[in-house]
Amino acid sequence: MDVKVSNSSNADPGSGARRRSDVTRDAILTAARERFAADGYERATIRAIAKDADIDPSMVMRYYGNKEGLFAAAVSIDLSMPDPAALPRHDVGRALVAHFLGMWEENEVLTALLRVGTTNQAGAERMQQVFREQLTPVAQKACPDPEQAPARAALAAAQLLGLALTRYVLRFPPTVALSREEIVAWLAPTLQRYLTAPSP
Amino acid sequence: MDVKVSNSSNADPGSGARRRSDVTRDAILTAARERFAADGYERATIRAIAKDADIDPSMVMRYYGNKEGLFAAAVSIDLSMPDPAALPRHDVGRALVAHFLGMWEENEVLTALLRVGTTNQAGAERMQQVFREQLTPVAQKACPDPEQAPARAALAAAQLLGLALTRYVLRFPPTVALSREEIVAWLAPTLQRYLTAPSP
DNA sequence: CTACGAAGTCAACACTTGTAGGCCAACAGA
DNA sequence: TCTGTTGGCCTACAAGTGTTGACTTCGTAG
Incomplete structure (x- = not known):
């Protein structure tokens, strides 16, 4: 429940304290994006995502709390609309x-x-x-x-x-x-x- | 597996032999359409559809073989495009x-x-x-x-x-x-x- | 080197899913 | 009335789900 805020996308190595687990976190997010894109929410199972990322399913829970939290973290959109x-x-x-x-x-x-x-x-x-x-x-x-x-x-x-x-x-x-x-x-x-x- | 073809939508009372179970079959289809429309494929469970239709889940299997068969039977579209x-x-x-x-x-x-x-x-x-x-x-x-x-x-x-x-x-x-x-x-x-x- | 916290593993849980098969009641034709 | 068929319900199973908590391994600060 007390999931710490990831700053993995913030590539500032000076202030942002990079954690040792950030590579795993990113692997999870990448796998999650692929699975959600390919299968939709229900059929993209945490187990499958974990397998793609080559980690244990419980890691997903530890870092993102639950499936909804994972989805929220994986799908952050910036259309980067031109001015x-x-x-x-x-x-x-x-x-x-x-x-x-x-x-x-x-x-x-x-x-x-x-x-x-x-x-x-x-x-x-x-x-x-x-x-x-x-x-x-x-x-x-x-x-x-x-x-x-x-x-x-x-x-x-x-x-x-x-x-x-x-x-x-x-x-x-x-x-x-x-x-x-x-x-x-x-x-x-x-x-x-x-x-x-x-x-x- | 040998699901008989429903003629419930064919409202010809003369030739088509109406079965006693047709009312149940139609109830299933109606409930299925509602659930599929509201929830999508995965979240529309056979049990929920059966409950809506007020029958036992095994009836769905008997009449439509499996979930895919039910979907195929429930979703037949006629856009009735004008000539x-x-x-x-x-x-x-x-x-x-x-x-x-x-x-x-x-x-x-x-x-x-x-x-x-x-x-x-x-x-x-x-x-x-x-x-x-x-x-x-x-x-x-x-x-x-x-x-x-x-x-x-x-x-x-x-x-x-x-x-x-x-x-x-x-x-x-x-x-x-x-x-x-x-x-x-x-x-x-x-x-x-x-x-x-x-x-x- | 040692101790401590973070990272990762394992096994299990409670639950839901689609599906199968056996059993009973209602009906229809003889 | 008896009999075969149809319609319906109940129970069960095997697989898969999200999720949890205890355990082990690793990296590093003191």
Whole structure:
């Protein structure tokens, strides 16, 4: 229950006291991310994760308290959205789609969160939080009326998540077959309209 | 193993020999649909479904063989797409969005399939099949080059499934707050473009 | 070197899961 | 009425789950 806060991601060797166990902790997190991404919450068992990380299942409990704690620690998302002010307003749609495609392909955490979000309440809330905190600000800068930002961000999220769902989770063959350039070309005008066009 | 084919959904009282157990079979299917929609595949246990249907878990096994058999029997989807020929080509986007919204709100099976598809291989394949067989023909009639129909249908599916995901599964508040009319107004042009516009 | 705390191992727990098989009651045709 | 079939319930099992606590090993400060 009294799990100590990990600072393993804080790569500051000066102030942060690195513990001897940090390598194990990271191995657990890496294995957890893979399993959650591949199997979803229920089928990613602590035993399987521990086996992947080549440690004892009880270590997972010791370091992360319980399965939910492990999930929370494993899935911390930073969409690293570009500074909205720096985005060209007339091309924000294209920039967003390209950015998201890159994020999604280099980072399995997003797939993990999407898989878990559909089955697990905590996962769904985490997903909400990520998009609210990280996508809405962009919408706020881009759209004509700031009050509409949440709705416009939600529309954009629907399009982006739908693409991720069909491409990286359900793996619809035609969607997988599309090149990144084609996807950008098709989706950019959609995002552009959701974010900047006047309300229909 | 030798599960007999249910004809409970075939409401032909003349030829189809109705069995005494059909009411139980239907109760099981109804409960299964609810549980799969609410909990996904893993967390929808046979015991819970049986309890909802007010029968013994072993009945589920007897009638549907195993859990996968139950899922297959419970989730049979008919999007009942309107005849593509009857659709006005210039307004196919609006018609599609409206149709899908109606389908999704009256039929929890779609939510069940979406939830299960993200965790379960069989679910993902079933989902693929549904969209391939039922959405692609519409795209074929609507789009300029029939060869592009799968890709265009996939783009439309991404947008529609993304909306369903954020509205009915993840329940993003801004998406839930949108009225059906607003959703149609926003998404119709997108679908229209994905299906009918020239390739970008 | 020694002692102490951290890191890691092992075995077990309480529980849930899908699934199997035996048993009894209700029905239908003779 | 008797008999074979169908519908239904109960108990049980083997496997797998998250989780716990006691034990051993290791690294290091004194």
